[in-house]
Amino acid sequence: MAKKEKTFRPKPRKPRGFRDRSGAEILAEQAMLRRITAVYASYGFLPLETPAFEYTDALGKFLPDVDRPNNGVFSLQDDDEQWMSLRYDLTAPLARHVAEHYDALPKPFRRYQVGTVWRNEKPGPGRFREFTQCDADTVGAPAPHADAEAVMMLADAVAAAGVPLDDFLVRISSRKIMSGLLESIGLDTADGGTSGTVLRAMDKYDRLGAEGVRWLLGKGRKDESGDFTEGAHLSDGQADMVLAFMECSDGTNMGAIRGMREILGDNAIGAEGLAELETMAETLGLTGYGERAIIDPSVVRGLDYYTGPVFEAELTFEVTNDQGQVVQFGSVGSGGRYDDLVKRFKGVEVPAVGCSVGVSRLLSALEARGQMAADEAPVVILALEPDRMGAYQMMARQLRAAGIATEVYLGGSGMRAQMKYADKRGARVAVLQGEDERARGEITVKDLKLGEKLSTQIESNEEWRESQPAQVSVPENELVAAVQRALQS
Known part of the structure; x- marks a missing residue:
């Protein structure tokens, strides 16, 4: 019996030095x-x-002594054999x-x-x-x-x-004043060796202070790890x-x-x-x-x-x-x-x-420092009755028309999973309308962030059920105003 060939599955990974952002x-x-x-x-x-992409010679990074430019740029050769670089x-x-x-x-x-x-x-x-x-x-x-x-x-x-x-x-x-200083102490500014070492030492002044820079201007400096940096050997x-x-x-x-x-x-x-x-x-x-x-x-x-x-x-x-x-x-x-x-x-x-x-x-x-931009996660409308998706989308349309980012839950799971989803999305507000609310012509608006805060202050499940904190039921025509109040609280 022939051996079944194993299906190749690439490993999900990113190249070094790159990252996903979301x-x-x-x-x-x-x-x-x-x-x-x-x-x-x-x-x-x-x-x-x-x-x-730019042509590599336009970036000033082409190395004529090698077959392929590699001095700090990502490059490829076009079909006309010209090198291009990101x-x-x-x-x-x-x-x-x-x-x-x-x-x-x-x-x-x-x-x-x-x-x-x-x-x-x-x-x-x-x-x-x-x-x-x-x-x-x-x-x-x-x-x-x-x-x-x-x-x-x-x-x-x-x-x-x-x-x-x-x-x-x-x-x-x-x-210009850096060049003037180097000339004044007798160095050739075109000489990248000693002049460069002096400038690199000066650049460390804020971190090392005058004493550390003096060592780097002289014979060199050994850091706390024991690594030695050669100095400029100035007088x-x-x-x-x-x-x-x-x-x-x-x-x-x-x-x-x-x-x-x-x-x-x-x-x-x-x-x-x-x-x-x-x-x-x-x-x-x-x-x-x-x-x-x-x-x-x-x-x-x-x-x-x-x-x-x-x-x-x-x-x-x-x-x-x-x-x-x-x-x-x-x-x-x-x-x-x-x-x-x-x-x-x-x-x-x-x-x-x-x-x-x-x-x-x-x-x-x-x-x-705790100064990130305000959370822009959307309001989440829970889909408690799958056959009423059109009504939920109409609610979302009202909120979007008022400038409020809104999504309807489309995952097909029950209420508990939907609430967990809203938490993972970082939603500030969840909107619910099940059979009971619909019969009363109402919609429930839950302030999830306020509820999270109050949950640390309420001591019993009975107190929680009786107070129903951070949750309000409003007439259907007051949906937008209720969500706006919750977002501003």
Whole structure:
């Protein structure tokens, strides 16, 4: 007898670094994106959509010494043997769009975009290969006035997302003053080795403090786990100058600029960067943003990418994580000037500046603080009499017409299972009409959340049955009003 061949059944699993998202998280993100993009629109920005795929050479990630591009992007070869890659950010596609339509676009060109991006990188805790970005960029406007506007818009977007004004700061620095500092201590800014090590050390100032950064500027540092990080091997004098630069602020924007100017002296690129920051500080002060948009020389961001002012929005409140540790979320948005990106296509410098809000990270911070968006689960109408589905759908239609999300239970189970279903859906309200209610011309409205709360306060089943808490029967024509009252309670 022939052996029966086993049917192949694939294992239900996700690729590493990807995740399923559903329900409340998606609704909260959509609500947050509506508020953020409303801010972008209020500044006169218009939406733009670009394809998920771009030609790999347009993204700047093609490696000519290998057969297949693999530097951080997901790629495939088209039938014409050209490599295409999933976009890894929204800025490179913007640069391609501007270059392709340069003569037809108004300059400056102002656009915002919300979209999924993909990174072919090693995943880790809270680090995914697929996530959402929410950007706004101005192309064709030189520094510093467009940069000041981008800072104001980022601050307004974070506030609109639900963060109180006292709970975040936008910290501002500049690629030019960083280059000026490196030149002033005798380093070649084109040398990514030592210069890069110095900048990475500076970027750890908030976490390690002056002492930890001094070790990284010198011979290196061993952390608590015993791992050793090689240092920049600067002299004591060079390290002193770097630390003095990072600590030069007196708590005001103009004070920080004066302090940096004293340290950088007559360095040309540094003076240019400081002049731009000074103009930005004046504008931010006049428009009322001076207290939450501060000049901070410790800000270090992707300096090979940026060409001028850089900034990041940082949450200042503390939260408790899943391990019970008190932590700060840190940066939830960032931006800066990048004048060289369109140049890759056009051969001429096209000034540009933009900002981006880290929506997933900001949602996580608000969730940890108990500030997630209101529950948008639907009202559930129980189907207690299967032959009356048309009547139940008419009830649902009335509620939907009043702007209330509503569904009729369609699972074919009994009342107990239907109530469990409503609980699993997170429904705030359930609507019932069985034979007895129908005979009286009534409908029962149950406030499930209030009932859950009261169940912890009532001590006996008898008291529960007698009081029938969080439940009311109303005439059929009062259904909408009764549900609205329950939702508002």
